[in-house]
Amino acid sequence: MDPSDVLGHLRKRRSHPAATLADPAPEGAALQEILEAASRVPDHGKLVPWRFILLRGDARHALGAKLVDLLEGRGESLDDTRREQEATRFSRAPLVVAVVSRAAVHPKIPVWEQQLCVGAVCMNLVHAAHASGYAAQWLTEWMAFDEQVGSTLGLAEAERIAGFVHIGTPTQVPAERARPDVETLISEWTPQ
Numbered sequence: 001m002d003p004s005d006v007l008g009h010l011r012k013r014r015s016h017p018a019a020t021l022a023d024p025a026p027e028g029a030a031l032q033e034i035l036e037a038a039s040r041v042p043d044h045g046k047l048v049p050w051r052f053i054l055l056r057g058d059a060r061h062a063l064g065a066k067l068v069d070l071l072e073g074r075g076e077s078l079d080d081t082r083r084e085q086e087a088t089r090f091s092r093a094p095l096v097v098a099v100v101s102r103a104a105v106h107p108k109i110p111v112w113e114q115q116l117c118v119g120a121v122c123m124n125l126v127h128a129a130h131a132s133g134y135a136a137q138w139l140t141e142w143m144a145f146d147e148q149v150g151s152t153l154g155l156a157e158a159e160r161i162a163g164f165v166h167i168g169t170p171t172q173v174p175a176e177r178a179r180p181d182v183e184t185l186i187s188e189w190t191p192q
């Protein structure tokens with residue numbers, strides 16, 4: 001696919017399952033460029049209601065180990081399969097970008113608008129990774145909604161995880177996925 005063919009890309013794009021994303025991940029100037037592209041979103045009031053936390057290298061394994069400790073500390077008994085699943089949550093792809101929402105009450109800009117803006121950052125990040133020759137998947141899973149995971153990641157009280165965007169080199173071409181019949185989603189308002 002020609003990455004400069006934006007409409008062609010949008011019409012054919014697919015996420016790549018995190019477990020199919022291999023080394024290498026973007027780093028250095030290439031990663032910077034991707035994060036800058038991701039940050040070029042409509043942002044009412046220029047509030048910049050997001051930030052990024054990079055999870056890569058051994059830190060991904062350390063965070064997975066913390067997930068296991070956290071679950072066991074809550075009295076969950078994990079069989080070997082589940083323990084492995086939790087321990088490797090952040091190690092499927094070589095890079096996970098945690099997109100953090102900093103949306104907060106503001107006198108003019110509704111929190112909802114700020115949250116939509118952060119969603120746009122996540123989607124831009126997926127597009128930018130693909131346009132740079134990598135592939136990505138936007139996941140949340142239970143960890144995004146868990147307060148203890150949030151504090152382990154250093155989130156402030158009002159911050160939330162909008163997505164763990166997994167990025168790496170594609171190893172497979174994903175099969176097509178059913179898409180909505182857009183005709184059924186369209187109506188036209190007419191004055192009564």
Ligand SMILES: Cc1cc2nc3c(=O)[nH]c(=O)nc-3n(C[C@H](O)[C@H](O)[C@H](O)COP(=O)(O)O)c2cc1C
Nearest residue numbers: 013014015016017137138139140141142162163177
């Ligand atoms: C906010 C958000 C959270 C998501 N979380 C998950 C998730 O936890 N697990 C999952 O399998 N897919 C999740 N998805 C869906 C994937 O990102 C993706 O849409 C799916 O793999 C289908 O790929 P597609 O982008 O080709 O449609 C999430 C999507 C969004 C927008």
